[in-house]
Amino acid sequence: MYIIVWAMLVLYALLLAPGASAANDLLFKNLITGDFQQVDPLVVMVFSFLGLFPVLFMIMICKKDTYKLPGWPFSLLSFALGAFSLLFYYHWKGQKVRTRSRISSRFIAIISSRLWIGLCLALTISGYVYGLSVGSIKAYGDAFMQSQLVSVMTADFFVLTWLSYSVMTKERIASRPYLLLCFIPVAGPFLILLLLPRQDVREEKL
Structure with missing residues (x-):
């Protein structure tokens, strides 16, 4: 399933996505250079969430980096490539070949701490408040059609939202009622990790 979604996402990005390419895209230049005052807040919100999603997946991947294909390189790549990197990893990761994660326990302790997850959740909530309070759906729609x-x-944002639900379900990070929180993009999964850290640790040891 993951490889099918990956192929569809690649096809969309290369052939179907509307809007101007990077060379002629003013929105692209504004977002990349951090000139957010010239960009609709909803666009800024989604753009910032694509920086928080990789943090979320980094936590989940690093704690269980025990599979044949190392997960940490794909976790790092996801900060630039998003779902393009993560879907590839989850499809090809293979079977478990280690009893402990490749990542140091100290680093795992830091990124899975309540303080770190709480900070990420606070940043996400701030993004929602900013984007939803002053952003414009019409302006976002215009940006969608004008900027590739x-x-x-x-598309990456919606795929990552679905992927967070899929991964948390398959890895049994939380029970089904809590898993529905994944459909509150970024905030929901971080809230799950914040509320259920002990259960998550137990599942990792299985």
């Missing part, structure tokens, strides 16, 4: 970056990152 916005159209691709929107």
